[in-house]
Amino acid sequence: MVDEIVFKPVETREELEALARLAAEIWMDYWPALIGEEQTRYMVEMFHSVEAMERDRAEHGYEYWFIQSETGDVLGYTAGHDEPESGRYYISKVYLKPEARGRHLATRTFAFFDELCRKRGWHAMRLNVNKGNELGLRAYRGNGFQVIDAVVNDIGNGFVMDDYVMERPVSA
Incomplete structure (x- = not known):
């Protein structure tokens, strides 16, 4: 169990490059x-490359954080963006290294987003999860998220994302 975790904002080009390497490592292990x-390779390039993250920051206001132990060990990463039109925060990414899974880091990540949402005045958080991602579904349901929709999005190159849309209110 990790005693404390830190959400370190990803700010520099070097940090984005390190995040892209981490994303590729986690994705190629799990997906x-x-x-x-x-x-998997296509999605890493389309959504987790340095260029993709720079685009998402510039065009959609994405924010990225390393999830770290108090000693600085990188355990995973998370990302999302404000949705002012709906009063929600969209959590785009919560990905952990294999050795960090099962240690309640998702719960702490959602507590981090709860605090961020309260500060910004948002009433809910939402995310998409692959319908076959049982590990993710268990973590999200266990943290109060409920399925509000099912979507199939064409992401190009003959691939689709077959997801549930899940939402939970911000904790009081």
């Missing part, structure tokens, strides 16, 4: 069994 290696 090929669920969606295949070809789609």
Whole structure:
């Protein structure tokens, strides 16, 4: 169990490069069994490369954080952006290294987002999760998220994301 975790904002080009390497490592470990290696590689490039993260920051206001132990060990990363039109925060990414899973870091990540949402005046958080991602679904349901929709999004190259949309109110 990790005593304390820190959410370190990703700010520099060097940090984005380190985050892209971490994303590729986590994704290539976890996702090929669920969606295949070809789609995994495509999604890493489309959504987790330095260029993709720079685009999402510039065009959609994405924010990225390393999830770290108090000693600075990187355990994973998270990202999202404000949705002022709906009064919600969209959590785009919560990804942990294999050795960090099962240690309640998702719960602490949602507590981090709760605080961020309260400061910004948002009433809810939402996210998308692959319908076959049982580990993610368990973590999200266990943290109060409920399915509000099901969507299939064409992401190009013959691939789709077949997801549940989940939401939970911000804690008081």
